[in-house]
Amino acid sequence: MGVVVNLDGGFDRKSDLGALAALTSDDLVRVNALIVQAMDSPVVLIPQLAGHIVAAGGKRLRPMLTLAAARMCGYDGDRHIGLAACVEFIHTATLLHDDVVDESDLRRGLASANAVWGNQASVLVGDFLFSRAFELMTADGSIPVLRVLSHASKVIAEGEVMQLTTSNDTGTGETAYLDVIRAKTAQLFAAAGRIGALVADRPKIEEDALETYGMNLGIAFQLIDDVLDFSAKQATLGKTIGDDFREGKITLPVILAFRRGDDEERAFWRRTLEDLDQTEDDLPHAIKLLEKHGALDDTVERARHYGAIARDAMGIFGDTPEKDALIEVIDFCIERAY
């Protein structure tokens, strides 16, 4: 349809994701080509908007998990390409709807799709991508894969609604918070891993292991994302910080600081996050409180815990470069914090 989509987005995959990016790079070229082809439509706004978000969508970590897991499981066919594209489409549809829900103007430093084309188009193109993912899965033809990914989609939506109901509530505890990020983020990592074993027709124990790996990697990934939103390092890289704070999102760093703080501090968190009554001095003050209570460091520690579970889940697999890469990426995800 003549819409040119740049899928690189200036992202240096190799330096950020190490051996995983290198090992999957040939397959990922094919995944990207399929993505461009599958988001085409005679309705030109669709490839325009979808191309914008797919290009801005980041490092393709989730489809890489499917690609590497399938290869690690000895799969040597082509189906993992289409399934990796499905995983990315579900992720992208979620991002589009997320940005509408969060009223975000920026995504990874670029204008968000809703800021450029409006909420209406973002909702509908999200629906298109979501439907397209199910069309691709249907073309693949595996009911077990469809079961994993339709279930993941449902759980993601539940997690997003859960997040909406805990938003701006400083009473949210660590358990409720973990329920949210397990559903909204980690479930898709888990599904991405599991279908790697599924497509290779491996025994259930290997499916379960890759699901556990993905689930715990996903939790660690989200915890570090939450840390980065308050991180000086993130600020140095020219990325915005404080998005979660401004929206009143209750993430683990805040949950820890709220519980470790005194009454005056808790009043601060309530004013800024529940009432959304914020001045420009509040974000620096929030960061000071987080540091005072070691809330950022301890969130990273929690992430290490989940990372360790992910690593141990991989123990049943024989040594392959893909296994090493999948284990290495756990550390990469966590070390982003520094």
Add this chain to the structure above:
Amino acid sequence: MGVVVNLDGGFDRKSDLGALAALTSDDLVRVNALIVQAMDSPVVLIPQLAGHIVAAGGKRLRPMLTLAAARMCGYDGDRHIGLAACVEFIHTATLLHDDVVDESDLRRGLASANAVWGNQASVLVGDFLFSRAFELMTADGSIPVLRVLSHASKVIAEGEVMQLTTSNDTGTGETAYLDVIRAKTAQLFAAAGRIGALVADRPKIEEDALETYGMNLGIAFQLIDDVLDFSAKQATLGKTIGDDFREGKITLPVILAFRRGDDEERAFWRRTLEDLDQTEDDLPHAIKLLEKHGALDDTVERARHYGAIARDAMGIFGDTPEKDALIEVIDFCIERAY
């Protein structure tokens, strides 16, 4: 989860849909029970909001098509119940996202879900219902059914985006308008019919016939909906009129009146529908112009044309009460206009 959902909504199905409602009423009780069960979630906002829209969602015409088509095709199993629920879930998810896109405060005289719970929850619960539909289809296990319904979902999303880009454009012609309603409305009617034959494992000619029936019934249905938005009868029943007009939607009655009118009239349509510069006298004036040019009557005539195609598509089936009911409902859909 303790959320009580009233699925009757005071709607008298029998008087509105005649023999079709009577013949499918036992099956529909089971469909409604499955809908209530399938929209349950530990996240209580989901069954609350979904229950509101499912209850307000109307007469269950689409699932009835699947139920009656399956029975007409001699199917005597249970799978049509789940598939009819999938059709209704896709429809409901679309309604939720539609109301967000249209910024509607009312749906069938009740507060719309977005007016009560906000756009964010409506977007996310729509995603939940959509995912749930695919989970149910996957549980059913038929790849051909999944193909039909994932394709329909994609086409619906394309149609909605198309409508967005033609909205407020008085240059939209009848062909472009038909492309929109074929995609956004008629495709799901077509799919609902087709899966009736699919579940009964009938030859392709019967699948195609039920798809043609559904497609043309859907077009007729939407054309009459567009007429009713300007209709005195609708106003008498206490339903709101002029919703499309206020949103600047370009529907067939307007397309006809615009083309049949003079320059002054075209300036009126441009001001009210493109610039959305409207006073309270404008809706009555718009209706006067539509009547002057016979635009409402002729839109009903166009609907009769599609109704006739739907009727003829049914010719290949032997005589059964279900066939009679499916043919009768064409007239019911069209005679709503009077």
